[in-house]
Amino acid sequence: MKKGEAFYEGKAKILYSTDDPDLIIQHFKDDATAFNAQKRGTIREKGVMNNRISEVLFKYLEAEGVPTHFVQRLTDRDMVVRRLQIIPVEVIVRNLVAGSLAKRLGLEEGIPLSRPVLEHCYKNDALGDPMVNTFHILALKWASESELKEIEKLAFQTNELLRVFFDRRNLILVDFKLEFGRHRGKILLGDEICPDTCRIWEKGTLEKLDKDRFRRDLGKVEDAYQEVCRRVCSE
Numbered sequence: 001m002k003k004g005e006a007f008y009e010g011k012a013k014i015l016y017s018t019d020d021p022d023l024i025i026q027h028f029k030d031d032a033t034a035f036n037a038q039k040r041g042t043i044r045e046k047g048v049m050n051n052r053i054s055e056v057l058f059k060y061l062e063a064e065g066v067p068t069h070f071v072q073r074l075t076d077r078d079m080v081v082r083r084l085q086i087i088p089v090e091v092i093v094r095n096l097v098a099g100s101l102a103k104r105l106g107l108e109e110g111i112p113l114s115r116p117v118l119e120h121c122y123k124n125d126a127l128g129d130p131m132v133n134t135f136h137i138l139a140l141k142w143a144s145e146s147e148l149k150e151i152e153k154l155a156f157q158t159n160e161l162l163r164v165f166f167d168r169r170n171l172i173l174v175d176f177k178l179e180f181g182r183h184r185g186k187i188l189l190g191d192e193i194c195p196d197t198c199r200i201w202e203k204g205t206l207e208k209l210d211k212d213r214f215r216r217d218l219g220k221v222e223d224a225y226q227e228v229c230r231r232v233c234s235e
Ligand code: UDP
Pocket: 090, 092, 098, 099, 100, 101, 129, 175, 176, 177, 196, 197, 198, 199, 211
């Protein structure tokens, strides 16, 4: 497959067109940003690990009935995916209190939620991805009612599947962010699923094994990504 022009460069990925208009190449970089890109750095080999982790998780989800944009991993840092018409909404699913939820509600991190919580944010870096609700999404026609229902169903289904997957590897899935898009009239899960977009804690010690190590200067950032990669890739 031929890599065409780069048509989008984000904080952690570059998207390239290919000779097939339906397919694009998602290239994973080592660059890391936090706090709306005020903090910048690199995490050595992060791109390679996130590409691998996303591949394994997308394949697992597909096999369990969640439609995704994943086609195949091409190289260490490149993945072929279907071109989606992206819905400009970030969907966050939470199992335990952490991050912005802890801050917003003045709650301690680590409190289990009695049922998963779903949040929506408007995908807009300049505005810092503000939280919106389903009324905003419908009124602004970012998605239709049936699309929103499908997204919600897929987000909860993904949560249940990933929770089990991580639990088997002695890891707790605290929260994560998903993005969806349209493809030939169908909603597909897009973007990536990796320690940049998920909070993952070690069962028992509750050690953080995700991007919070970078955000909060906890050290051993690369080791954490390596460990998640090793466990995700193990049977
Ligand atoms: N998240 C993400 N991209 C964003 C915002 C959040 O991948 O632009 C992920 C984040 O890694 C975490 C979950 O979504 O796993 C919930 O993030 P939260 O709202 O707590 O925000 P944060 O404290 O990470 O800024």
